[in-house]
Amino acid sequence: MSPASRNGSRSRIASLRRVRVGSLNAPKLAAVRGALASYASDVEIEGVDVPSGVPEQPVGFHEIVTGACNRARAAFSSAPGCDLAVGIEDGLVDLRAVGAGADAAWVNIGCAALTDGVRTATGFSSAFAYPPECAETASRNRAPIGELFDELWTSYDAASATSALPSAKSVGNVGKLTLGVMPRHEYVRHAVLCALVSFLHPELYPATPTAAVVVNPV
Numbered sequence: 001m002s003p004a005s006r007n008g009s010r011s012r013i014a015s016l017r018r019v020r021v022g023s024l025n026a027p028k029l030a031a032v033r034g035a036l037a038s039y040a041s042d043v044e045i046e047g048v049d050v051p052s053g054v055p056e057q058p059v060g061f062h063e064i065v066t067g068a069c070n071r072a073r074a075a076f077s078s079a080p081g082c083d084l085a086v087g088i089e090d091g092l093v094d095l096r097a098v099g100a101g102a103d104a105a106w107v108n109i110g111c112a113a114l115t116d117g118v119r120t121a122t123g124f125s126s127a128f129a130y131p132p133e134c135a136e137t138a139s140r141n142r143a144p145i146g147e148l149f150d151e152l153w154t155s156y157d158a159a160s161a162t163s164a165l166p167s168a169k170s171v172g173n174v175g176k177l178t179l180g181v182m183p184r185h186e187y188v189r190h191a192v193l194c195a196l197v198s199f200l201h202p203e204l205y206p207a208t209p210t211a212a213v214v215v216n217p218v
Contacts, residue, residue, distance in 0.1 A: 013039040013199060020078065022050040022071030022087040026169060031188035032086050035196065050074035050087075057142045058091030061109075065122060067091070068113035076115050086195075087113040088188055092139050093127070106135035108145075108174070112191035114199065119207040123194025125187050128174050149173045 013036070021032050024047045033045050051074065052058075052067035071087025090110040110125035130138075130145060134152050138145035146168040153167070153176055167173045172184025198205035 012202075013196070014041070016040045016043050016083045018044050018046065018081055018083050020075040020082045020085045021045060021047045022052075022075035022085065023047055024049050027172060027184040028088045028188055030185040031088070032192055034185060034189045035192035039196070039200075048075050048078050050078060052087075052089055054089070055142050057138050057144050058089060059094075059139055059142070060091065061093060064089050064091035064093075064109060064111045065113070068111040068122065069115075069120060072113040072115045072120065076117055084114060084116050084199075086192060087115075088191070089113075090125075092130070092135060092145065094139070105132065106130055106139055110188055110191050112188065112195045114192070114195045116199070119198065119202070119205075121195045121198040121205070123191045123197065125191040128177060130173070146173065149176075 016036065016039075019032060019036065021029055023029070029045055029047050033043075036043050036045075050071055053070040054063040054067040058064045058067050067089035068087040071089060072085045073087070075087060076082050076085035088110065090108055092106045093109050094106060096105050107127040107129050109127045111122055112124075113120060113122050115121075129135075130149065131152060134145055134148035137143060138148055146166060150166050153173075157176075167176060168184070170184075171180060172187060174187045175183040198207075
C-alpha cells in the first residue's frame with residue numbers, strides 16, 4: 001500500500017464526527033473515546049440503550065460476537081446521522097473446550113464490533129480468568145457474572161464494600177483483579193482498536209455487506 005493510500009485511510013477515520021455506542025455504560029464509552037482519540041480529534045461519542053439479542057450472560061464466542069454485532073447494528077440504525085457505530089459484548093469462554101490445562105476453566109473475552117452501515121468488523125480484548133466460584137455459577141445458571149463477582153470480591157476484600165458503583169460501571173472486574181493496573185475502559189479500548197484495523201486498511205480487507213440486525217430469542 002502506498003503512503004498516499006495509508007494517509008487516505010487514516011483521513012477517513014479522522015473525518016468521523018458522530019459515533020454511536022450501543023451502551024450507556026461509562027467505561028465502554030470511555031474505551032471508544034480513547035481508541036478513536038489517536039485518529040479523530042473532533043468526534044461526538046453518543047451512547048444508546050439497545051438490545052444485544054443474546055442471553056444476559058453470554059457464553060461462547062458465538063454469543064459474544066453476535067451480541068456485539070447486534071448492538072453495533074442496532075445503534076447504527078437507531079437514528080440518522082451516524083458515521084460509525086460500536087457494539088461491545090463480554091462473555092465467558094470455556095478453556096476445557098480446547099483441552100487447555102489451567103487453574104481456571106473459564107476466561108472472559110470481550111468483543112468490539114464496528115459498523116458504518118456497509119462494513120462490519122470485529123476485534124477482541126485479551127482474556128483473563130475469573131475465579132471458579134463465580135465463573136462456574138455464571139456459566140451454569142446464565143447469571144450475570146458481574147454481580148456474582150462483586151459479591152465474591154466484597155467478601156474477599158472488605159475495603160471494596162465502600163465502593164459506590166458496581167465493577168461494571170467503574171474499574172471493572174479486570175480492574176479489581178489487576179489491582180487497578182488495567183481498568184475496564186483500557187481493557188475494552190484494545191478490542192475497539194483491533195476492530196478498527198480493517199477500517200484503517202480497507203484496501204486489505206474487502207468489505208462484506210452488513211446484514212440486518214439479528215436478534216436471537218433469549
